[in-house]
Amino acid sequence: xxxxxxxxxxxxxxxxxxxxxxxxxxxxxxxxxxxxxxxxxxxxxxxxxxxxxxxxxxxxxxxxxxxxxxxxxxxxxxxxxxxxxxxxxxxxxxxxxxxxxxxxxxxxxxxxxxxxxxxxxxxxxxxxxxxxxxxxxxxxxxxxxxxxxxxxxxxxxxxxxxxxxxxxxxxxxxxxxxxxxxxxxxxxxxxxxxxxxxxxxxxxxxxxxxxxxxxxxxxxxxxxxxxxxxxxxxxxxxxxxxxxxxxxxxxxxxxxxxxxxxxxxxxxxxxxxxxxxxxxx
Amino acid sequence: xxxxxxxxxxxxxxxxxxxxxxxxxxxxxxxxxxxxxxxxxxxxxxxxxxxxxxxxxxxxxxxxxxxxxxxxxxxxxxxxxxxxxxxxxxxxxxxxxxxxxxxxxxxxxxxxxxxxxxxxxxx
Numbered sequence: 567x568x569x570x571x572x573x574x575x576x577x578x579x580x581x582x583x584x585x586x587x588x589x590x591x592x593x594x595x596x597x598x599x600x601x602x603x604x605x606x607x608x609x610x611x612x613x614x615x616x617x618x619x620x621x622x623x624x625x626x627x628x629x630x631x632x633x634x635x636x637x638x639x640x641x642x643x644x645x646x647x648x649x650x651x652x653x654x655x656x657x658x659x660x661x662x663x664x665x666x667x668x669x670x671x672x673x674x675x676x677x678x679x680x681x682x683x684x685x686x687x688x689x690x691x692x693x694x695x696x697x698x699x700x701x702x703x704x705x706x707x708x709x710x711x712x713x714x715x716x717x718x719x720x721x722x723x724x725x726x727x728x729x730x731x732x733x734x735x736x737x738x739x740x741x742x743x744x745x746x747x748x749x750x751x752x753x754x755x756x757x758x759x760x761x762x763x764x765x766x767x768x769x770x771x772x773x774x775x776x777x778x779x780x781x782x783x784x785x786x787x788x789x790x791x792x793x794x795x796x797x798x799x800x801x802x803x804x805x806x807x808x809x810x811x812x813x814x815x816x817x818x819x820x821x822x823x824x825x826x827x828x829x830x831x832x833x834x835x836x837x838x839x840x841x842x843x844x845x846x847x
Numbered sequence: 848x849x850x851x852x853x854x855x856x857x858x859x860x861x862x863x864x865x866x867x868x869x870x871x872x873x874x875x876x877x878x879x880x881x882x883x884x885x886x887x888x889x890x891x892x893x894x895x896x897x898x899x900x901x902x903x904x905x906x907x908x909x910x911x912x913x914x915x916x917x918x919x920x921x922x923x924x925x926x927x928x929x930x931x932x933x934x935x936x937x938x939x940x941x942x943x944x945x946x947x948x949x950x951x952x953x954x955x956x957x958x959x960x961x962x963x964x965x966x967x968x969x970x
Contacts, residue, residue, distance in 0.1 A: 567963060582963040719963040726965050738968035740930035746920055750965075759969030761930050787906035789930060790969045805969075813907040820913050829920065830910065835930075837920035838910050 567718070567730075575600045575704055577723035581711075582730065588717040595711050596722070602628055603703035605652065615689060616652065616696045624688050633684040636702045639803035642824060645778055646810045647803040650680045652698035654781040655774065679778055700774075701725070701806060705756055705799035720798075724757040726750065727798035734846040737792050739831045746829060746837065749846040750794065753826070756801035758809050759790035777810055786812040787833045793819065794826040794842070804828065816840050 570581045570589025574596035581592045604610040611629050625633070633649075640648045657674040680695025691697075701723075708720040708727040718730040726735055731751045739745040740761040748755075760773045760783075770783075777784040786809055793804035804825045808815035819828035820840050827842030910917060 569963075580965065582965075719965065721965045721967070724967045724969045726967055728963065728965075730963055732962040734962060734964045736964065736966045738966055740968075742968075755967055757967040757969035762969055787910075792967060792969075814911040816917065817911045817913050820915060832909070833906050834908065836909070836922045839918040839920050840913060841915045841918060843918070 572596075575604070575707065575722060576700075577704065580719075580721040581717045582719035582733075583717040591716040592711045592720055595714070595716060596707055599628075599703060599707040599710075602626065603632065603699045603707075605698055605700065612697065612699060619693070621693065622688050622690045625684070627687065630684055630687045630689075632699060632703055632706045633689060633697075635706055635799050636699065637684055639702070639800065642800075642822070643803055643807040646807045647702075648679075648778045649697040649699050649702060650682055650695050651776040651778055651781065652696035653677060653680065653694065654776050655698050656696065657781075677781070679781060701756075701758070701802050702799060705754070705797070705802035708798040709754065724759075725798040725802050726755045728752060728754075737829060739835070739837065740789050741835070745831060746839070746843065747846045748794070748827075749844040751844075753794060753796055754798035754801040755792065755794045756798055756805045757790055757792040758802070758805035760784065760786065760809065761789055775806060775809060784810050784812075786810065786815075788812055788815055788830045789833055790831045791815060792829045794828075795824055796826075800824055 567582050567584055568586060568588065570592075572579055572581075572589065572593045574593065579592065579596055581589045583589075601607065601609070602611045605612055605616070607613060611626060615623060615625065615629070636647075636649050654677070657677065677694075680692045682689060682691040682695050682697065684690075704722045705725040705727075708722050708725050711717055711720045712727045712729050719726065719728040719733050721727075726733075728750050729752055733750045733752075735748050735750045735755050736744045737746045737748065737757060740759060758775065760775055762773070773783050775784045776782065788809045791805045791808035793801045793808060795801040795804055804819060804822065805828075808819050808828050808830060811818045816828055816830060816838060819825045827840050829837065829839040829843065831837050
C-alpha cells in the first residue's frame with residue numbers, strides 16, 4: 567500500500583492506495599475542489615456565490631452536488647450543521663485563511679441566520695446569507711476521491727474515507743494521545759474539535775465551530791467528537807452535531823440510524839462512546 | 848351668589864353639607880377605582896415565576912445516559928491539565944486538522960505500509 571501526503575484546503579491530506587500515482591490524482595482532485603469550495607480564494611465559485619446579490623444563482627454540477635449533500639445533512643442534524651453560518655464565522659473573526667486570522671478587539675453581535683436551498687443546479691438564498699463549506703467540502707472531497715477510484719483511503723483534516731477493509735484509525739485526543747484505535751474498514755470517520763483553530767474576540771477565546779442556534783462559537787462539554795458513518799461527509803456532520811449537542815450528543819448519535827458509532831473526549835479528559843466501535847489490535 | 852340661591856341660612860348650610868358629602872364620595876370612588884386598577888395589575892398567584900436561566904452553567908461531568916449504555920473508554924478521577932490549545936501557529940506548521948504528520952507507521956519504508964493506519968484528531 568503506497569502512501570502520499572500533500573497540503574490542500576487548509577489542511578494535510580493523506581492518501582493510501584496500491585497503485586502508483588494515486589497521490590497525484592487525489593491532489594489534482596483536491597486542487598479542483600479547493601478552487602470551487604474555498605471561502606478565501608477570490609476566484610473560487612463559493613466566493614462568487616457569496617458575493618452575488620442575486621437571490622437565485624446557477625452553480626456548477628460539483629457545487630450543486632456538494633450543496634445537496636450539505637442540505638441533506640442539515641436536515642439530518644435538525645439544522646445544527648448548516649453552511650449558512652458563514653456570515654457568523656466572518657463576524658467572529660474567521661474572515662480569511664486561518665493562518666491569517668487575527669484576534670478581534672471585541673465579540674460581535676450575531677446577526678440573523680440566513681436560509682438557503684439548492685434545486686436543479688440553482689441555489690436560492692435569503693439576502694445576506696453567506697455559506698461556509700469548510701468541513702463539509704473536505705469530507706465530501708474525500709468521499710468523491712474514493713468513490714471515483716482515485717485512492718483506497720483518503721484523509722483530510724480528520725475526515726477519513728476508506729474502501730480498504732483493513733483500514734485502522736487512531737482517534738487522538740486533544741492532548742495528542744490515542745483515545746481509541748478502531749477498525750474502520752470500508753466507510754467514513756471524522757473528528758470535530760473545539761481545541762483547534764482558536765483565536766481571541768474581546769475577552770473571549772473563541773473557536774471555529776459556530777452553533778447555528780446562537781450564531782456564536784459553541785459552548786459544550788465536548789472537546790472533540792468522532793463519528794463513524796458510511797461516508798466521510800456524513801461522519802463530519804455527525805461529529806459536529808454530537809459536539810454541538812454537548813451533554814446529550816452521544817444519546818442523540820445513538821438514535822441516528824446513519825451513525826454507526828460515536829465517541830467524545832469530555833472536558834475533563836475522560837472518553838466516552840456509544841456501542842458500535844470495533845477495536846483494532 | 849349662594850345668598851341669592853339660598854336666602855335661608857339653613858338652606859346654605861344644607862347646600863354646603865351636600866357639596867362636601869358629594870366631594871368626599873367622589874374622592875372615595877376615585878381611590879377605590881385606583882386600588883382596583885392596582886389589584887388588576889398584580890399577576891394572579893398561580894402564574895409561575897419566570898425561570899432564571901443560568902448563563903454560566905457548570906459543564907456536565909458525564910454525558911447523558913444512553914439506551915444501550917455508555918461505553919467508558921477512559922475515566923480518570925483526577926482531570927488532566929487543560930489540553931494544549933491548537934492555535935493558528937500550529938495550523939501553519941502543518942498540524943491543522945489532520946492530526947499531525949504522516950501516520951502510516953507500519954510496514955516497509957519508502958512510503959508503503961501493509962495497511963492504512965490513519966489518525967483522526969479533528970480540524
